[in-house]
């Protein structure tokens with residue numbers, strides 16, 4: 614039995630781990646989300662992990678959402694190719 | 699005057715308006731190249747597919763119906779162009795370790811903070827450590843912010859399967875982030 618088998622507020626840590634994305638993305642029913650809320654309030658490890666998890670997703674979304682502009686040479690060759698068709 | 703939307707640009711392109719198509723290219727080329735670079739074996743393959751994708755879009759502009767987003771439309775064309783070239787990156791084999799295993803790799807149970815989250819270079823390196831399928835779902839869903847239904851359709855999987863892939867990809871990204879910053 615691992616630490617993840619610990620049950621807090623009627624739900625095991627491993628189940629919380631599995632539902633974390635659905636929880637953050639708002640895909641859970643109200644009752645399911647409330648069970649996770651209760652668990653997170655009482656389980657330090659899941660609360661901490663959930664924080665890091667959502668920070669990482671937010672960083673990905675914010676820092677990398679803008680694609681780097683195309684290299685001017687790549688852009689030029691694309692135009693050259695398009696002018697041939 | 700407001701910017702014409704993609705649907706209008708593609709309609710005009712389908713009637714032979716190269717200026718309209720150029721604006722469409724400008725709007726999407728960086729995103730298309732990013733997706734291709736994340737999946738192609740090398741830079742040259744990504745560039746070939748980039749050109750083929752926009753050639754195909756120019757020829758097929760009239761087939762865009764305006765249902766899904768134009769971004770999703772052109773990314774799908776690009777993905778298919780790369781598939782045809784059959785030179786996709788040989789990714790790390792997709793392993794399916796149990797979710798708990800992934801959670802522990804991602805730092806579940808560790809009482810620490812994450813460094814480097816504001817550094818693009820760190821995030822980029824973590825992305826590079828992922829397998830192709832994981833990187834692809836993160837690019838489409840998190841970076842492009844395409845609707846889940848569109849992403850599932852592009853990947854040829856159900857919405858539920860896409861969500862499960864996304865969850866694993868996020869966990870693996872977090873694990874990779876720790877690996878990069880622990881070095």
Ligand SMILES: [Zn+2]
Nearest residue numbers: 626656658659
């Ligand atoms: Zn817990």
